[in-house]
Amino acid sequence: MAEHDPLVFKYADIREQGGLNAVLELSPAAYADVFGAPDVLRKLSAELDFSVGGDSVLLEGRVRAELRLECSRCGDPVVRQYEDSFDEVYPDSLEYIDTREVIRETAALLAPIKVLCSEACKGRCPSCGANRNRETCGCRPDKSSPFEALKGLKLKGPEGPGKNSK
Ligand SMILES: [Zn+2]
Numbered sequence: 001m002a003e004h005d006p007l008v009f010k011y012a013d014i015r016e017q018g019g020l021n022a023v024l025e026l027s028p029a030a031y032a033d034v035f036g037a038p039d040v041l042r043k044l045s046a047e048l049d050f051s052v053g054g055d056s057v058l059l060e061g062r063v064r065a066e067l068r069l070e071c072s073r074c075g076d077p078v079v080r081q082y083e084d085s086f087d088e089v090y091p092d093s094l095e096y097i098d099t100r101e102v103i104r105e106t107a108a109l110l111a112p113i114k115v116l117c118s119e120a121c122k123g124r125c126p127s128c129g130a131n132r133n134r135e136t137c138g139c140r141p142d143k144s145s146p147f148e149a150l151k152g153l154k155l156k157g158p159e160g161p162g163k164n165s166k
């Protein structure tokens, strides 16, 4: 039942206590589906700070996660902490305050689009795939860049109009 979930709070309890502060360690397995791959999320916790207003309860929340991502340049694993905060207002008409959805949504936005193992990451050799941070391969610089290919193209002059028409 929802009321037994640690992320679901009884509105009346929070009101009677004049607020509530909770720090919860969450099971990464329960949130793994939020991320692209099953082993991305390593740790997840939420800090919830409820304060009672006139006819509502305000929640200031913070979600922290340890994520295992891949460097966008070399593909090596990068384990880092990410966190973000959120605010929610719950009206007096509620019996329960269910924070599961907002925590899930906040967690889902934690992963950056791009991560680098280091700003100086040299990436991989496009020819042999060697990780240039760790080894120097013997490959010659890539000559088949798009610009080189363009130089070889001979641009044809425009065919006269009307050649294919009568
Ligand atoms: Zn890298």
Ligand SMILES: [Zn+2]
Binding pocket: 125, 126, 127, 128, 129, 130, 137, 138, 139
């Ligand atoms: Zn190479």
